[in-house]
Amino acid sequence: MAEKAINPVVKQVLELGPTLAFFLIYLRIRDEMFTIGGTEYTGFIVAALIFIPILLAAMGVLWMLTGKLSRMQVFTAFMVIFFGGLTAYFNDERFFKMKTTIVYGVMAGILGIGLLRGQSYLQYVMEEFLPMEKEGWMIFTRRLCYMFAALGIANEVIWRTQSTDLWVKLETFAFPVVLMVFLWVQIYRLQRYFIDTPEASEK
Numbered sequence: 262m263a264e265k266a267i268n269p270v271v272k273q274v275l276e277l278g279p280t281l282a283f284f285l286i287y288l289r290i291r292d293e294m295f296t297i298g299g300t301e302y303t304g305f306i307v308a309a310l311i312f313i314p315i316l317l318a319a320m321g322v323l324w325m326l327t328g329k330l331s332r333m334q335v336f337t338a339f340m341v342i343f344f345g346g347l348t349a350y351f352n353d354e355r356f357f358k359m360k361t362t363i364v365y366g367v368m369a370g371i372l373g374i375g376l377l378r379g380q381s382y383l384q385y386v387m388e389e390f391l392p393m394e395k396e397g398w399m400i401f402t403r404r405l406c407y408m409f410a411a412l413g414i415a416n417e418v419i420w421r422t423q424s425t426d427l428w429v430k431l432e433t434f435a436f437p438v439v440l441m442v443f444l445w446v447q448i449y450r451l452q453r454y455f456i457d458t459p460e461a462s463e464k
Contacts, residue, residue: 267326275323276334277437283312284433291426305425306348309357313345333368340364358420361432365413372406397454401447408443412436 290304297307320338324330344360347353375382381398383405393401416436420428 265327265329271326272323275319275326279312279316279319280433280437282315283308284429286311287429300352302349302352303354305354305429306352306357309345309348309354313341316341336367337364354425355420358416358428361416361436362413362420365409365416369406369409369413372402372409376403376406391448392456393451394454394456397451400454401451404447405444408440412440 287305287308290307293304295302295304295307316338320330320334323334340360340363344356344363347356372382376399381395381402383402384393384395384398388398416432419431
């Protein structure tokens with residue numbers, strides 16, 4: 262099914278809103294304890310559990326408006342549900358924090374496997390939106406693979422050595438901003454590999 266065009270602002274709200282909601286909920290209840298089914302849970306764990314239906318609702322609305330969800334969005338939702346469930350079952354916030362490490366690690370692994378095979382899996386996903394020579398795609402993929410690996414390692418070090426407050430702030434703001442800036446810098450630096458398409462020439 263072809264993806265339907267929607268307002269970019271609405272799309273951004275649906276994609277980024279759940280994470281921001283988690284951050285705000287956490288700030289509101291982080292110092293509280295909640296007894297559910299005879300078990301006490303910290304504010305962080307409750308915020309993580311509330312985050313799950315918010316994320317699924319946002320994805321549902323996004324799917325209804327666009328008719329499509331990316332594989333990455335589906336994978337992220339699965340990881341949130343899986344590790345959110347483990348967090349609640351074992352009453353251990355470490356599972357939810359490890360989720361970020363595993364997501365970045367899986368992405369680095371997928372791109373790395375492609376590189377070992379002399380292929381850019383990133384090209385398969387983005388070529389339609391960013392026409393570029395194969396050499397450019399290989400460079401872009403290699404750098405992004407390293408970035409995902411670095412973010413995964415950084416997350417692992419941070420949640421193991423720093424406070425939950427700091428981890429939540431970095432998870433909500435720092436990691437996404439670092440990744441976004443990295444992508445824009447790479448696109449700018451790889452312009453010499455761009456391919457002029459007939460559509461672009463007509464504009």
